[in-house]
Amino acid sequence: MAHIGERASLTILREQPFGLFLDAGDELGEVLLPRREMPVKWQIGGEVEVFLYHDSEDRPVATMKHPGVMPGNFAYLECLAITGVGAFLDWGLPKDLLLPFREQKERLEPGKSYVVHVHVDEASGRIVATRRLNKFLGPAPAGRYQEGQEVELMLYGKTELGYKAIVDGKHGGVLFANEVFRRLRAGEKTKGYVVQVRPDGKIDLSLYPPGRARIDDLETRIEEELKARSGFWALSDKSPAEEIHKALGVSKKAFKQAAGALFKKRRIELSDEGMRLVD
Template identity: 80%
Template sequence: MANIGERATLTILREQPFGLFLDAGDELGEVLLPRREMPVKWNIGGEVDVFLYHDSEDRPVATMKRPKVMPGEFAYLEVLSINAVGAFLDWGLPKDLLLPFREQKERLEVGKSYVVHVHVDEASGRIVATRRLNKYLNKTLPKYEEGQEVDLMLYGKTELGYKAIIEGRHSGVLFANEVFRRLRAGEKTKGYVVQVRPDGKVDLSLYPPGRAKINDLESRIEDELKKRGGFMGLNDSSPAEAIHQVLGVSKKAFKQATGALFKKRKISIGDDGIRLTE
């Protein structure tokens, strides 16, 4: 049985001037595959793989294109227009995806992108997007293991750090003092599970267990020194706030990284700061 919001292999019933009619089963009946969407080669009685959604007049319609996001998934999509109904997002299909006003948490802007969840609305049967992400995140206790590599999508920032969707299902946090590079909402990246707390909250890291994150910070400090002409007015005695303001890391991480660079003779450490030696 073919359903809205899914891909299906459907039989070609007949051709009309505006396209091919496909057999989508008892519930949807015959659906149109518009002429601009038709495959180069086809025959009556043959089959075609399509995605099913609603056109601008709310009629079931087929497309051979693949949307940027399938219902049930999270995605980072651009706002193309806004009208009295809501915002319309670019999801790669001829008809833009509606994000109704009731599903928005903040004022959206045309040209900007936002993390949304896409689903088939139970009441209308239409495919829509929502900014109310927590409603669609899995609340069951995750079974991730410490150090496990996971796929992340960043979707927000708090005083603690960055919120991330784990494997398209659960939510976790990357703590700010453990992040050594700039992150943005919608970014997809690999991450690692630090721990799963008894309450189900997941602590994350961008780095595998061990020295990987310190090695990354070493490179960042070297790059920052080069940008500043080889000198930076920070050392082990600097306030933690000053270190965090410049590099966005904890004082402990800074001391570990600069200590390693000093041992490698890549920097010298003085009372006024650190200098490149190469």
């Protein structure tokens, strides 16, 4: 049985001047695939894969296009317009996605993009967006994540502690400000690493692999940069922290650890002027 907010392969029943009618089952009945979206080749009784949603007249309708986000997921979408019922967002379909006023935490502005959760509203059966993200972020299950585990992040806000992140599209987490050494923005997707899972199921995060793995990665980056610079780089532990961060995106402490490790391995020479690759 086909449902709103899903992709489905539906049987073509008949052609009309305005498109093809498809069999969407007992719940939705016959739905229209508009003529402008009809496939080049089709036949009565054949099947076509479509996405089901509601048109501007609130009727179930089919499209062969893929939405920018499937219901049940988070996305970073541009606000196109504000109307009397809410904001409308660009999600790549002919009918824009509604973000009702009651689901907004702040007044949106056309031309700006926002992180939202997209879902089928239980009361109306329509696909809508919400800015109330916490309703859709569950606690991390016990034992699901281990310290140092790599995860996928989407950033969606700032707090006094740091940056709020969606972990693997399901859970809430925080990147602490003292662990961040580059500019981050809402909607940005990046890899992160689990520092710990708190008793409430929230996840403390870092942008860098923990312990030795982080330093090993930085050592490799320093050596590659030295090779690209013909063996010398005017960067040292005397350099300002801002300069080190601009060059490598890490703290001065992490840089000193990696450079010190390379020095002990006799792979570089260190001086106040910078680093030199050992032949």
